[in-house]
Amino acid sequence: MIYFDYAATTPMSEVALEAYVDTAKKFYGNTNSLHDIGSVSDQLLKACKAKMASFIGGLDFQIFFTKGGSESNLLGIDQLISQSKGNHVIISQAEHNSLQQTRQLLESQGYQVSTVSFDEYGVVDLVQLKSLKRDDTCLVIVQHINGEIGTIQPINEISDWCSRHGIFLHVDAVQSFAKLDLSQIAEQVDSLSVSSHKIYGPKGIGFLYLRNPLVHQIERQSSYLLKGNTVDLPSVVAFTAAADQQISIIESENERMLRLRQLMMSHLGNEKAFTIYESDEIKQLPSIVGMGLDGVEGQLVMLECNRKGFAISTGSACDVKYQKLPSSMSAWSVEPNKAKEFFRVSFGKYTTEDDVIKLARVLNDIVLHHVSI
Numbered sequence: 001m002i003y004f005d006y007a008a009t010t011p012m013s014e015v016a017l018e019a020y021v022d023t024a025k026k027f028y029g030n031t032n033s034l035h036d037i038g039s040v041s042d043q044l045l046k047a048c049k050a051k052m053a054s055f056i057g058g059l060d061f062q063i064f065f066t067k068g069g070s071e072s073n074l075l076g077i078d079q080l081i082s083q084s085k086g087n088h089v090i091i092s093q094a095e096h097n098s099l100q101q102t103r104q105l106l107e108s109q110g111y112q113v114s115t116v117s118f119d120e121y122g123v124v125d126l127v128q129l130k131s132l133k134r135d136d137t138c139l140v141i142v143q144h145i146n147g148e149i150g151t152i153q154p155i156n157e158i159s160d161w162c163s164r165h166g167i168f169l170h171v172d173a174v175q176s177f178a179k180l181d182l183s184q185i186a187e188q189v190d191s192l193s194v195s196s197h198k199i200y201g202p203k204g205i206g207f208l209y210l211r212n213p214l215v216h217q218i219e220r221q222s223s224y225l226l227k228g229n230t231v232d233l234p235s236v237v238a239f240t241a242a243a244d245q246q247i248s249i250i251e252s253e254n255e256r257m258l259r260l261r262q263l264m265m266s267h268l269g270n271e272k273a274f275t276i277y278e279s280d281e282i283k284q285l286p287s288i289v290g291m292g293l294d295g296v297e298g299q300l301v302m303l304e305c306n307r308k309g310f311a312i313s314t315g316s317a318c319d320v321k322y323q324k325l326p327s328s329m330s331a332w333s334v335e336p337n338k339a340k341e342f343f344r345v346s347f348g349k350y351t352t353e354d355d356v357i358k359l360a361r362v363l364n365d366i367v368l369h370h371v372s373i
C-alpha cells in the first residue's frame with residue numbers, strides 16, 4: 001500500500017522512535033519526584049520545552065505539553081476567554097473539528113460566535129472578518145494551514161488587526177508546525193496549538209504556546225498533561241526530536257513537495273475532469289492537494305484508490321468518521337454536490353516521484369471509467 005494521507009497522520013521517524021525507546025529506558029523517573037532520578041527527567045523535560053520554544057520564537061515558560069492538537073485548542077481558548085471581558089468570538093468556518101466543538105461549548109456558556117468564510121482564493125476573508133467585529137469581540141480563532149486543501153491563512157494581517165483592536169488571537173498551527181518557518185510566530189499570536197503526530201512524532205502529544213499564561217489556573221486543569229500529572233517524557237522527547245529533524249529540512253522538503261505536486265499535475269490526463277482546490281503558490285502548502293473529479297463522489301475515488309493499493313482521504317479524518325462534508329468546502333461556498341466529490345492527496349517524507357506518477361495513473365483510470373466528459 002502506498003501512503004498519501006500524511007495530513008491525517010504520519011509514521012514515526014527513526015529519530016523519534018530511537019528517542020522514545022532511549023528515554024523510556026534511561027529516563028523513567030517521574031519529573032515531579034525530588035530524588036536524582038526524577039531530577040534528571042525534569043531537566044530533560046525543561047530542555048525539550050526550551051527547544052520547542054526556540055522553534056517558534058517563544059520562551060520556555062510559555063510552552064505546555066498536552067495530549068495533542070485538539071487538547072491544545074481547547075486549553076488555549078479556555079485560557080484566552082478567561083482573560084477577556086468580551087462576549088463575542090469570531091471563528092473561521094474551516095476549522096478542525098476540535099474547534100467546531102469549542103464553538104458549541106462557547107455558545108453554551110453564553111458567548112455569541114460568528115463565522116468567517118474563505119475568499120475566492122480559499123483563505124480567510126479579511127474584509128468579512130473586519131466587518132464582523134463588534135465592540136465586545138474578544139477572540140479570533142483561525143488555523144494557520146487548512147488541513148484539507150493546504151491554503152495558508154494571512155496570520156500577519158489578522159494578528160496586526162487583532163492587536164490594534166485589543167482582540168485575542170488563537171492560531172491552530174497543527175498543520176504548519178515544522179512545515180513552515182514559525183520562528184517569528186510567538187510574538188504575533190496569543191495562543192498557538194501544535195501536534196506531534198503530523199510531523200513524524202508519537203500520537204497523543206502536542207503543545208500549547210501561551211503568550212501570557214495564567215500558570216496557576218492551567219495547573220488546576222487536571223485533565224491536561226501539565227505540571228502535576230505524570231508527564232509522558234518519552235513522547236515529549238520523541239516529539240522534540242521529530243520536530244528538530246523536520247525543522248532543519250523545511251526548505252528542502254517544501255521544494256521537494258512542490259516538485260511532487262507539479263509532477264502529479266503534469267501527469268493528470270483529462271484536465272477538465274479535475275477540480276483542484278488551491279490558492280496562489282505563496283499561499284499554498286505544496287504537500288496537500290485538495291481535489292475533485294467531476295460527477296464522482298470522493299468516497300468512490302478513495303475506495304478505488306484503496307483497492308489499487310493507494311491510501312488517500314476524503315477530507316479531515318474526524319469529518320470523514322462522522323460523514324460530514326469537508327468544512328473547507330463549506331467555507332469556500334462550494335455547492336454540496338461538488339463538495340461531495342472532494343478528496344485529498346497528501347505527500348510526506350517517504351513519498352517518491354514514482355509513487356506520485358503511479359497515483360496519477362490510477363486517478364486517470366478512474367476518470368476513464370467514471371467521468372462522462
Ligand SMILES: Cc1ncc(COP(=O)(O)O)c(C=O)c1O
Nearest residue numbers: 068069070096147172174175195
Ligand atoms: C488543523 C488541525 N487541528 C487540530 C488537529 C487535531 O490534532 P490531534 O489529532 O493531535 O488532536 C488536527 C488533526 O487532524 C488538524 O489537522
